[in-house]
Each structure stands twice: as C-alpha cells, then as structure tokens.
Amino acid sequence: MPLPADTDVSTPKYLRDKYAIVGIGETTYTRGSDKTTRALGTWALRNAAADAGIKTSDIDGMLSYSNNDSTSATFMAGDIGARLNFYMDCVGGGSSTEALIGIAIGVMEAGLCNCVALFRAMNGFSQVRIGGTGARSATPVGGDMLHNRAYGWQSAGQMFAPTFMRHMYDYGTTPEQVAMVKVVHSEHASNNPKAYYKKRYTVDDVLSSRIICKPLHLLDCCVETDNATAIIITRADRAKDMRHTPALIRGIVGRCSKPRMDMHYQTGPISRVGGYYAKDILWPNSGVGPEDIDATGAYDAFTFTSMLQLEDYGFCKKGEGGDYVSSGITRLGGKRPNNTSGGHLCEGYTHGMNMVIENVRQLRHDIDDSCPIGADGKRQHTYDYREGGCRQVKDIELTANLGWANPMTTSGMVMRRG
Amino acid sequence: MTLQGNYLGMSLSIDDLDHENLDYFKYCSRHDFHLQKCDDCSLLRYPPTTGCPWCASPKATWTKVEGKGEVHSYAEVHHAIQPAFKSHTPYMVLLVDLDTQKAQPSEHESLRVVGNLTTPDGTLAPEEMVRGLGIGSRVRMVFSDVVDGISLPQWTLDTTAKQPDKPWRYPQE
Numbered sequence: 145m146p147l148p149a150d151t152d153v154s155t156p157k158y159l160r161d162k163y164a165i166v167g168i169g170e171t172t173y174t175r176g177s178d179k180t181t182r183a184l185g186t187w188a189l190r191n192a193a194a195d196a197g198i199k200t201s202d203i204d205g206m207l208s209y210s211n212n213d214s215t216s217a218t219f220m221a222g223d224i225g226a227r228l229n230f231y232m233d234c235v236g237g238g239s240s241t242e243a244l245i246g247i248a249i250g251v252m253e254a255g256l257c258n259c260v261a262l263f264r265a266m267n268g269f270s271q272v273r274i275g276g277t278g279a280r281s282a283t284p285v286g287g288d289m290l291h292n293r294a295y296g297w298q299s300a301g302q303m304f305a306p307t308f309m310r311h312m313y314d315y316g317t318t319p320e321q322v323a324m325v326k327v328v329h330s331e332h333a334s335n336n337p338k339a340y341y342k343k344r345y346t347v348d349d350v351l352s353s354r355i356i357c358k359p360l361h362l363l364d365c366c367v368e369t370d371n372a373t374a375i376i377i378t379r380a381d382r383a384k385d386m387r388h389t390p391a392l393i394r395g396i397v398g399r400c401s402k403p404r405m406d407m408h409y410q411t412g413p414i415s416r417v418g419g420y421y422a423k424d425i426l427w428p429n430s431g432v433g434p435e436d437i438d439a440t441g442a443y444d445a446f447t448f449t450s451m452l453q454l455e456d457y458g459f460c461k462k463g464e465g466g467d468y469v470s471s472g473i474t475r476l477g478g479k480r481p482n483n484t485s486g487g488h489l490c491e492g493y494t495h496g497m498n499m500v501i502e503n504v505r506q507l508r509h510d511i512d513d514s515c516p517i518g519a520d521g522k523r524q525h526t527y528d529y530r531e532g533g534c535r536q537v538k539d540i541e542l543t544a545n546l547g548w549a550n551p552m553t554t555s556g557m558v559m560r561r562g
Numbered sequence: 563m564t565l566q567g568n569y570l571g572m573s574l575s576i577d578d579l580d581h582e583n584l585d586y587f588k589y590c591s592r593h594d595f596h597l598q599k600c601d602d603c604s605l606l607r608y609p610p611t612t613g614c615p616w617c618a619s620p621k622a623t624w625t626k627v628e629g630k631g632e633v634h635s636y637a638e639v640h641h642a643i644q645p646a647f648k649s650h651t652p653y654m655v656l657l658v659d660l661d662t663q664k665a666q667p668s669e670h671e672s673l674r675v676v677g678n679l680t681t682p683d684g685t686l687a688p689e690e691m692v693r694g695l696g697i698g699s700r701v702r703m704v705f706s707d708v709v710d711g712i713s714l715p716q717w718t719l720d721t722t723a724k725q726p727d728k729p730w731r732y733p734q735e
Contacts, residue, residue, distance in 0.1 A: 275643060276643045276644075277643055281643050281644045281645060282572075282644065282645050284572075284573040284574070284575060285572060285573065285574050285575070286564075286574070286575040286576065286577065287575075287576060287577060287580050287583055288583065288609070290574060290576070290583065290587070290712075290714070291609040291676055292676065293644070294569065294572070294574055294714055295655050295676055295677065295678050295714070296639060296642060296643075296644055296646070296647035296650075296653055296655065296678070297637065297655045297676065298643055298644060299643045302637050302639055302643070302655065303637075305636070305637030305638075305655075306634075306635035306636060306637055306655075306657050307635070309635045309636060309637070309697070309732065310634070310635040310697070312732070312733075313635070313697050313730050318733070319732075319733060319734055351734065354640070354641070355638075355640040355641070355734075356640060356641040357637055357638065357639045357640060357641065358637070358638035358639075358640070358732045359732050403615070404615055406609065406611060406615075407608075407609055407674075407676075409634075409635075409657055409674045409676075410607075410608065410615070410671060410672075410673070410674055411670060411671050412670030412671065412672075413670050414634070414635060414657075414670075414674075
C-alpha cells in the first residue's frame with residue numbers, strides 16, 4: 145500500500161514505517177516447561193535473533209514486562225552474549241507489548257540504541273498462575289485492596305465481570321454471540337500446530353462448560369501456559385539486510401486509559417473500554433482506519449475482551465460487537481479474521497506478545513501452518529481453512545493489534561507489510 | 563502500628579500512615595458511612611483518595627452519606643479464587659449507584675460503591691437470595707464487622723423500597 149501524502153518520517157509526530165519488527169521468537173506453548181523463566185526467555189531471544197538473521201550480540205537494547213513472575217533483562221542479556229546500551233524491565237501484563245514497542249521506537253529515535261529485543265517469559269501454569277490461584281490467592285489484604293479483594297473481587301474475570309454484564313444489559317448481547325469468539329479462535333488454533341488447545345469447539349460446548357464467574361464459563365476464559373516470546377525491533381532501513389520481509393510499524397497507542405484509574409467503574413458507560421479513547425490516537429497516527437485493516441489481534445483473555453475492543457476501536461458500531469464476532473467476519477476466510485493463531489483462548493497465554501508475532505508472520509505471508517514447504521523454502525499456502533489446514537490470510541497488507549490490560553487500559557498497534 | 567483484623571480467615575490491614583483508609587473505615591466501623599467531600603468543588607468521591615478526581619483539590623471533609631442505591635452491575639462468582647470465599651459460593655460482588663450524587667457530575671458518573679450481597683447482619687447471602695437479585699434491584703448498606711476500626715460496607719436487599727418486577731439477571735441460570 146502506498147504511503148499517504150502526509151507521511152513525513154522526519155517529524156516526531158509521524159514515525160510511520162520508520163521502524164520494523166524484524167525478528168520473532170517463541171518457545172513451545174506448554175504446561176510444565178521444566179525450565180526457569182530465564183531459560184525460557186533466552187530460548188525465545190535466541191530464536192528471535194536467528195529469525196531476524198542477526199547475532200544475539202547485535203541486540204543492544206532490551207525491554208521486558210512482568211508482574212514479578214519473570215527474569216529481568218540483566219540476566220537475559222549476559223546469557224545471550226549481549227552488552228546493552230539500554231534496558232528496562234516494566235511492571236505489567238496485557239497491553240504491555242504494543243506500549244513497549246512504542247518505547248523501543250522512542251529510545252532508538254533518541255539515539256540511545258539501535259536494536260531492541262522485547263521479551264515476556266513466564267511459567268503461567270507451573271509457577272505463577274495469572275488467575276491468582278495458589279500462593280497469590282491467600283495474600284494479606286491491605287489498604288486500597290480493602291475496596292476490592294476483601295470482597296472476593298480479585299481475579300481478572302471477577303474484576304471485569306461487571307463490564308461484561310453491563311454490556312449484555314445495555315445492548316442485549318447474548319451468551320451465544322459471545323461464545324462465537326471461542327468457536328472462531330478454536331477453528332484457527334486447529335490449523336496451528338503449536339497451539340496448546342487445537343480442538344474445535346461449538347457454541348454449545350462453551351455454554352455447557354461450568355460457570356466460573358457469571359457471565360464467564362470455563363471456555364470463555366483463556367488458557368494458562370508456560371512459555372516465552374520475543375520480538376526484535378530496529379530501523380526499517382536496517383531491516384533490508386535481514387532474513388524476512390519486515391513488518392513496518394505504522395502507529396502505536398500505549399496504555400491509553402479511561403478516567404478514574406483508581407476505580408474505573410466510577411465513570412461510564414461501564415460497558416465502554418479504553419479503546420474508546422485509544423482509537424483517536426491509533427488511527428490518526430497510523431494514517432489508516434479500521435476499514436483498511438485485513439486482520440486483527442484483539443486480546444482474548446476472555447471471549448468478551450476481543451468483542452469489546454473490536455467495538456470501541458471502531459470495527460463495528462458501539463453495541464454491535466455481539467453481531468460482529470458472530471457474523472463470520474472474524475473467521476479465517478471472512479473479511480477480517482481475528483487472532484488467527486487461536487490467541488490466548490487456545491494457542492497460549494503470553495500477555496499479548498504471541499498475537500503480535502502471529503500478525504508479523506501473516507504480513508510476511510509465511511504463517512507456520514501445515515501447508516507444504518516449496519523449493520524456495522516458503523510454505524505453499526492453500527487458503528483451505530478446514531481443520532488441520534491453512535491459516536494464512538490471502539494478500540494481507542495491514543494488521544491491527546488491540547492489547548488489553550483491563551476494561552480501562554489498552555494499547556494498540558498497526559503494522560504494514562514491508 | 564498497623565491496624566489488623568481477620569475476616570473469613572483472611573488477614574485485613576491498614577498501615578498507620580494510610581490516613582485516608584483509616585478515616586474511611588473508622589466511620590464504617592461505627593456503621594456510619596462517610597465519604598470525602600471536596601472543599602473546593604463540593605463533589606463527593608469514592609473510594610478514598612488524596613485528591614479530588616474532578617478539580618484536583620487535596621482538601622476534603624468527611625461527610626455523612628446515605629447508604630441507599632440501585633445495582634448498576636455485578637459479578638456472580640461460582641468458582642472462588644481466594645480460600646476465604648471458597649465455602650461461600652455463589653457470592654455476588656455488587657456495583658451500586660448511590661442515590662446521592664447519582665448521574666453527577668456527568669450523565670454516566672455516579673458514586674458506585676462496591677460490596678457483597680449479604681443478609682442484614684452482614685453475612686454473605688445464601689444462594690436463594692443471590693438468585694433473586696440483579697441490575698436494577700434496590701439495596702441498602704449494612705456492615706460486616708472485622709475488628710475495631712475496620713468494618714466492610716456491604717449491601718442487602720432494601721425491603722422498604724419498591725423493587726423492579728424482574729431485576730435483570732444473566733440469562734443462563
């Protein structure tokens with residue numbers, strides 16, 4: 145796609161396409177990794193460097209995010225033989241990936257370093273469970289937590305439920321519509337050999353699974369897995385020397401939030417999420433709109449989160465998210481597939497980074513499905529999306545990732561095929 | 563010294579330098595609900611903060627507020643995470659729009675006070691009571707006493723108020 149006339153990468157406002165994701169790395173998505181987060185992280189970082197076609201020692205900047213459940217950049221860097229000119233370990237989960245890519249661009253633009261690796265390493269099943277089970281569930285409740293945890297209001301599903309409920313109340317969204325998010329993502333995962341759950345589910349499967357916290361059934365909730373993921377970002381002019389077609393970064397919005405972050409439910413409508421504000425940064429900065437996007441990666445910690453973000457970022461009218469996610473649009477072969485890897489609901493839980501990795505592969509036209517590999521070393525995609533088949537989106541040029549921390553905070557990113 | 567108590571087997575505490583929460587829970591422990599009222603713009607706010615979310619003034623006065631309102635939304639927990647709640651499922655976490663300052667200072671804002679659905683004595687509600695309550699239900703504030711200086715504000719059905727014919731509940735029971 146041609147650059148818009150107003151593109152001027154020399155100005156700080158528009159850095160469209162000046163930086164690119166050139167390397168992506170993953171471990172397996174498992175339960176029971178039998179490895180430390182340090183071992184997982186360096187595994188993913190080495191894979192990302194190999195994917196980019198650079199030496200790990202070419203990495204001179206490092207960013208990570210965690211909730212005290214990982215290993216910091218200081219240990220990762222040495223293990224891959226990198227001396228860093230910049231690093232930062234941030235607190236956070238979902239919505240961190242896109243925001244930290246924004247920070248990576250900022251520090252490179254400011255001349256602090258040249259090649260940034262971003263990683264998330266976690267034993268989300270075998271060490272620190274994200275749902276707050278295990279040791280985390282029994283921690284003492286003090287100070288500001290007396291207004292939430294003291295009421296048994298702690299896990300992500302419990303904290304988000306009033307938003308989800310109110311959306312059903314305000315707009316008549318039905319459990320059957322929302323269940324289609326899981327159905328569609330499970331179809332995608334069935335064509336993803338590395339997905340933790342590859343089974344295809346039906347609406348009935350979702351609605352007959354046990355209730356965890358109304359309105360969430362077990363199958364409305366994402367999987368918890370052990371894994372690490374990494375991304376390498378550098379200037380687009382350096383990307384030419386690397387192995388793959390770069391995924392150019394057109395625009396980012398980072399950790400954009402609703403008012404009253406101390407308790408966002410004080411403002412409303414509470415069925416509105418952070419995307420309502422983020423869309424006014426992401427689309428102008430990217431120079432494109434939702435109608436231009438070929439595939440989305442809308443964070444699916446829960447079925448509802450994908451739907452709410454697609455709605456508030458403007459992929460459909462407010463209140464019509466239930467229709468959108470159950471219409472077939474989000475399915476492979478539909479107009480705008482969502483989470484073609486199966487996402488957090490099926491592939492594995494990484495706090496957002498695997499959804500960015502998936503879209504980078506989509507933009508390379510080199511998704512890792514079961515299609516045969518040709519003489520040029522590239523997969524010969526069939527675009528037959530039946531179970532066990534292809535998951536490459538045909539002729540894809542533009543993707544959007546919509547990251548979610550909670551109903552109030554979101555990050556987003558638009559990427560373009562280089 | 564930290565103020566500390568035990569609630570359902572869970573340790574609750576407030577640091578002695580956390581004046582906002584100490585004051586808030588001091589009034590709650592007298593079963594006398596108070597919120598901070600901004601000295602400059604006169605708006606009440608919840609939960610306790612160190613400044614006014616609307617005008618940023620740090621000056622506020624604790625002001626008595628009537629504990630009556632309507633359920634705005636809820637979570638109904640069937641699989642408890644915290645050990646303290648495992649024997650109490652299903653339990654409800656309610657977001658209640660207080661009648662005081664409702665839809666102020668703008669249409670979609672209200673004082674939305676969190677609490678569990680409880681019986682009038684502040685005990686987590688039994689399942690049949692949970693099943694009868696939903697969005698639109700009228701509730702009144704009661705308290706669960708933890709220790710001298712900490713009581714948790716809670717919600718129970720307001721039997722003196724006119725209730726909706728059928729409060730909105732998640733369609734699948």
